[in-house]
Every structure is written in C-alpha cells, then in structure tokens.
Amino acid sequence: MPDLAQRLADVDARIGEAARAVGRDPGELTRIVVTKFHPATLVRELHVLGVRDVGENRQQELSGKSADTADLADLTWHFIGQAQTNKARAIRRAARVVHSVDRARLADALDAAAEPGDPMLDALVQINLTEDPGRGGVAPEGIEALAERIAASDTLRLRGVMAVAPLDEQPAAAFERLAGYAERVRAVVPDATWISAGMTADFAEAIASGATHLRIGSAITGERPPRA
Ligand SMILES: *Cc1c(COP(=O)(O)O)cnc(C)c1O
Numbered sequence: 001m002p003d004l005a006q007r008l009a010d011v012d013a014r015i016g017e018a019a020r021a022v023g024r025d026p027g028e029l030t031r032i033v034v035t036k037f038h039p040a041t042l043v044r045e046l047h048v049l050g051v052r053d054v055g056e057n058r059q060q061e062l063s064g065k066s067a068d069t070a071d072l073a074d075l076t077w078h079f080i081g082q083a084q085t086n087k088a089r090a091i092r093r094a095a096r097v098v099h100s101v102d103r104a105r106l107a108d109a110l111d112a113a114a115e116p117g118d119p120m121l122d123a124l125v126q127i128n129l130t131e132d133p134g135r136g137g138v139a140p141e142g143i144e145a146l147a148e149r150i151a152a153s154d155t156l157r158l159r160g161v162m163a164v165a166p167l168d169e170q171p172a173a174a175f176e177r178l179a180g181y182a183e184r185v186r187a188v189v190p191d192a193t194w195i196s197a198g199m200t201a202d203f204a205e206a207i208a209s210g211a212t213h214l215r216i217g218s219a220i221t222g223e224r225p226p227r228a
Helices: 002-021 040-048 059-068 085-094 104-112 140-152 171-188 203-208
Strands: 030-034 053-056 076-079 097-101 121-126 156-162 194-196 213-216
Touching: 002 030, 002 040, 002 203, 040 059, 053 059, 059 076, 059 085, 076 085, 085 104, 097 104, 097 156, 104 121, 104 140, 104 156, 121 140, 140 156, 140 171, 156 171, 171 194, 171 203, 194 213, 203 213
Parallel strands: 030 053, 030 213, 053 076, 076 097, 097 121, 121 156, 156 194
Antiparallel strands: none
16 A cells, blocks of 8 residues: 555656646646556555546456445546447446547447436547557547547547557657647547547656546556456
C-alpha cells in the first residue's frame, strides 16, 4: 500500500510537470489507472487513495472487477480494449466509457445493448496510428463515417478519440497526427473534445500533443502479475 501510494503520487507529480512544461493546467487531465491483471483488491486500495477512474482492456476482467467493487459507487470504469460485438452487452453493463469503438458494427452493438433507463454511454473513436490493420482502431480514412455513426445513435455520446502509440515510431510524431484526427472528429461533433492517449512510457509526449485522458498502468500498479 505505501508503495502504491508513492507510485501514484510520483506519476501525478510527473503528469503535473509535463502539463506545466507545455503551459497546460494539470486539472484538465483525467488520469485513468489501468488495473488489468491485478485483482479487485488493488482497485479498492486505489479508491482509498482517491482514484476514481479505472480502466480494463478485457471484457471478462472488466465485468468481474466492476461487480466486485459495485459498492464503490463513485468509480468510473473505462473499457480500453479491443471488443467483440457479442461482448457489447457485458461491456455496456460494466463501463461508463468505451474508448475503443473502432467500427460501425461495434457502435451499433453497444447502442443496441442499452436498457431502458441506462445513461448515455460515452464513446471514443479508436484510431489506428499504424499501417497494421491488426493493431485495433479505425483507419484514418474511416474516421468521419464512424464518428457520424456514433453521433447518430440514440444512446452513445461521442466524446472524442483514442489511440495507442505505434511501437516503431516516436510517440510525439504519432500523437501529433492524432491531434489532427481529433480535429476531424470535432468537425463532426464540436464538443467531442477528449483525446485519450498516453501510457506509462509516453504520457508526457501525449500531454504535449493535447491528450485529455491518460491511461496509465504499470507505472502506478507496479509489475503486472502473470496472467491468470
Ligand atoms: C495496458 C494498457 C495501457 C496501460 O499500459 P502501461 O504501459 O502499463 O501504462 C493503456 N492503454 C491500453 C489500451 C492498454 O491496453
């Protein structure tokens, strides 16, 4: 626990420095702690430390941990992983934000999974910054069509864009492209201002390029335990 508190404080200090270095207010940034591979008890420890935004990249872990922590009513779960359409219902039940909407069929499935009385689901267009279609995310030429599809749905609220930096490119260059793609989404929906970018290795670069939502795992949670 003391280690966890220390790592969280260290990361938050580094986020603050990175923001101030480029003239941004750290208070505008949402730091999401990615808890994948860690147990729900870690989520509870993080909550005690004031963390309210947590993220998972696999539906089963999302569903399990959100159920295990259902008493923590002020937690916001973010789903950040590649999603199969047949998991849309489970994702919708567990998450308030889905960062990884990368195709019309998934948008439609998440929309269709709404139940009466559900709040709007915050949705981000995940954009593939690589040339490899297997990496997840819509190719840049598909951005507008997907944004329009989400914006036209009854129960999804288009919030902005999400991306993961490629492995074989300087993150700063990739995140600059992402900033341009974010502008194209704002041309569709002007208040879709979120940019979800930046992980343990590259959050300072992401902040410099305008990221609003950082997805940070191992720098805060420590080494991931082996996959169960
Ligand atoms: C695991 C993961 C993160 C966090 O990665 P770290 O390098 O541990 O900070 C962020 N985004 C996505 C999509 C992830 O799967």
